[in-house]
Amino acid sequence: MWTSIQNINYMVITSHFIDCEWKLYKRILSFGMIPDHNGETIGKIIESCLLEWGIEKVLTIMVDNASANKVAIDYVKRKMKNWNESKLVLGGNFLHVRCCAHIINLIVSEGLKDMNDSIIRIRNAVQYVRSSPSRLQKFRNCIEHKRIESQSIVVLDVPTRWNSKILMLSTALKFQKAFDRLLEDDGRYGLCFSELDSGKKRVGPPKDDDWGNAKVFVQFLHVFYDITLKFSASLSVTSNMFFHELCSIATELSTLANSGDFLLCETTVAMKSKFDNYWGKFEDVNKLLIIALVLDPRYKLDYVKFYFGDLFDENKVNEMTYDIKELLIKLYEFYNEVDNISSSDQVSRSIPLENEGDMGKVNENVDFHLERLKKFKKMKEKKDFVDLKNEVERLTSYFRR
Numbered sequence: 001m002w003t004s005i006q007n008i009n010y011m012v013i014t015s016h017f018i019d020c021e022w023k024l025y026k027r028i029l030s031f032g033m034i035p036d037h038n039g040e041t042i043g044k045i046i047e048s049c050l051l052e053w054g055i056e057k058v059l060t061i062m063v064d065n066a067s068a069n070k071v072a073i074d075y076v077k078r079k080m081k082n083w084n085e086s087k088l089v090l091g092g093n094f095l096h097v098r099c100c101a102h103i104i105n106l107i108v109s110e111g112l113k114d115m116n117d118s119i120i121r122i123r124n125a126v127q128y129v130r131s132s133p134s135r136l137q138k139f140r141n142c143i144e145h146k147r148i149e150s151q152s153i154v155v156l157d158v159p160t161r162w163n164s165k166i167l168m169l170s171t172a173l174k175f176q177k178a179f180d181r182l183l184e185d186d187g188r189y190g191l192c193f194s195e196l197d198s199g200k201k202r203v204g205p206p207k208d209d210d211w212g213n214a215k216v217f218v219q220f221l222h223v224f225y226d227i228t229l230k231f232s233a234s235l236s237v238t239s240n241m242f243f244h245e246l247c248s249i250a251t252e253l254s255t256l257a258n259s260g261d262f263l264l265c266e267t268t269v270a271m272k273s274k275f276d277n278y279w280g281k282f283e284d285v286n287k288l289l290i291i292a293l294v295l296d297p298r299y300k301l302d303y304v305k306f307y308f309g310d311l312f313d314e315n316k317v318n319e320m321t322y323d324i325k326e327l328l329i330k331l332y333e334f335y336n337e338v339d340n341i342s343s344s345d346q347v348s349r350s351i352p353l354e355n356e357g358d359m360g361k362v363n364e365n366v367d368f369h370l371e372r373l374k375k376f377k378k379m380k381e382k383k384d385f386v387d388l389k390n391e392v393e394r395l396t397s398y399f400r401r
Helices: 039-053 067-081 100-130 133-145 162-174 176-185 187-194 208-231 239-256 262-279 287-294 300-311 314-338 367-380 391-396
Strands: 009-018 024-034 061-063 096-098
Touching (some): 009 039, 039 067, 061 067, 100 162, 100 239, 100 262, 162 208, 208 262, 287 300, 287 314
16 A cells, blocks of 8 residues: 555555466456555455455465554454355464565664664765766766776665665765765865755765765665565565574674674664564464475474574473464364365375485575574484374474474
């Protein structure tokens, strides 16, 4: 949902599903204006869309993190429960999924508050260069004088999208010396910061401290930028990556909160507080996102238990692992009943450990994730094989507990 510059509210509903060949599809089901952002209004539109398309099987509905959206999902859940032969999975207890990319946006935006002045100064400098062809040409001349070799040129960010700030700052950093030269060669560049913008003096030009803050910002937040790109993918499955990236963010924040850089520590503490509000408690995470990792044959339940062990005591780990396994059993029984498939099949076989190559193919760019995988592999190498008792055991385990 969004509001246009004409103050008109719009809403789009997109469906993600697989066919009988396990091919993933993305289709827009509805797009149009809505009267307001009221939760019940949104819920009625979603319900109407599902009825219009004859959609009965809905596992989850993902929305931005807003109170109105929670009201909307609760409304849809109540209505779907009253449908004849409702196929609402486990009573809709896991229907609501908060958009991970949106939560990351909220976390990062909290951290950006401490660096806002530096970002504004650099943005104003970039805006000056991009405001006319003649100014851009003068800037290109400064680039040549400073012998800066680059195929790119400075770009403006989108104020409402924090990830675009990384692109703006990372390119601007390449031309720091060119901006310094521009201050000497172009008198209008310095004067523009004496002018009023919306009744206030325009901030700038950027100083050495601002460039230093920008460099820290780009290096620090690049992991969040990469994770946002992964979560925003629409043509590939992303649910099985959630737990990996959640762990990476938690490790990154905990590590940098103890660094020696005052600004970095202050920024990280603010972000960690926001992170804890959304993902700090096990109960706050939609368990289906963890189930998605358990069903990934490279990890299964062992990896989840392994990571829990780094955060909680043994009793808490066993309790949380038990909850995940119980949920998986309930899901299995639900789909088994829906599809009218006998649940009495038993299997007994041995599964070898996956090879090193398979374990190294996931998220190679995230160092914290790779470190966890190395520790996980060492733990698994101490075990050999497992006798599997039933279908759920086959899905969740590699070795005897």
